[in-house]
Amino acid sequence: MSDCHRHKIRWIILLSCIAILWWIYHYNNTTFTKCYDLLAHYDQAIDDIMFWDCETIDDPWSTALMTAHYKISGKQANELEKELINKFGMGELQRICCGREPKDGKQGEIVSPVLRKENDNFVLLIKMVSDYNEDEQLQRQKYERHQQKTNQDNNQKFSEEENFLIIVQLTSP
Numbered sequence: 001m002s003d004c005h006r007h008k009i010r011w012i013i014l015l016s017c018i019a020i021l022w023w024i025y026h027y028n029n030t031t032f033t034k035c036y037d038l039l040a041h042y043d044q045a046i047d048d049i050m051f052w053d054c055e056t057i058d059d060p061w062s063t064a065l066m067t068a069h070y071k072i073s074g075k076q077a078n079e080l081e082k083e084l085i086n087k088f089g090m091g092e093l094q095r096i097c098c099g100r101e102p103k104d105g106k107q108g109e110i111v112s113p114v115l116r117k118e119n120d121n122f123v124l125l126i127k128m129v130s131d132y133n134e135d136e137q138l139q140r141q142k143y144e145r146h147q148q149k150t151n152q153d154n155n156q157k158f159s160e161e162e163n164f165l166i167i168v169q170l171t172s173p
Contacts, residue, residue: 074162131163
């Protein structure tokens with residue numbers, strides 16, 4: 001191998017190492033490594049929902065950086081589902097197995113001027129699901145009781161006994 005080829009290979013290796021180190025530095029020093037209420041932080045607070053918890057995702061291969069969870073009751077779910085569909089484009093909730101999720105997994109996208117100012121490469125996704133922490137039999141009983149009551153009152157899509165989570169995820173596209 002000629003000296004010229006060795007020299008080129010050294011430069012390629014050096015530039016690759018610099019690129020990797022830059023990526024590691026950038027990933028570890030992003031402003032999204034601390035966990036917080038995403039809706040409040042990005043001026044997208046929704047009335048009557050309770051911030052419950054959040055988690056940062058420390059996986060360099062994941063596009064998600066943080067996930068925040070909010071709890072609401074079934075009593076609030078009808079109006080909030082409509083708001084999430086109209087305001088953010090989330091899919092209508094459908095019953096699957098022992099819970100509810102947006103139809104075809106369609107999440108809404110929150111457009112936040114605050115986030116755009118901080119980092120234009122990230123987006124906030126939002127979806128609503130029924131709380132899966134309860135066992136399947138209890139969920140089924142609540143659903144059946146609700147179905148009986150719904151036959152009398154068609155204005156209420158969800159049972160007041162059901163619990164729902166709003167999941168907001170900070171991701172890079």
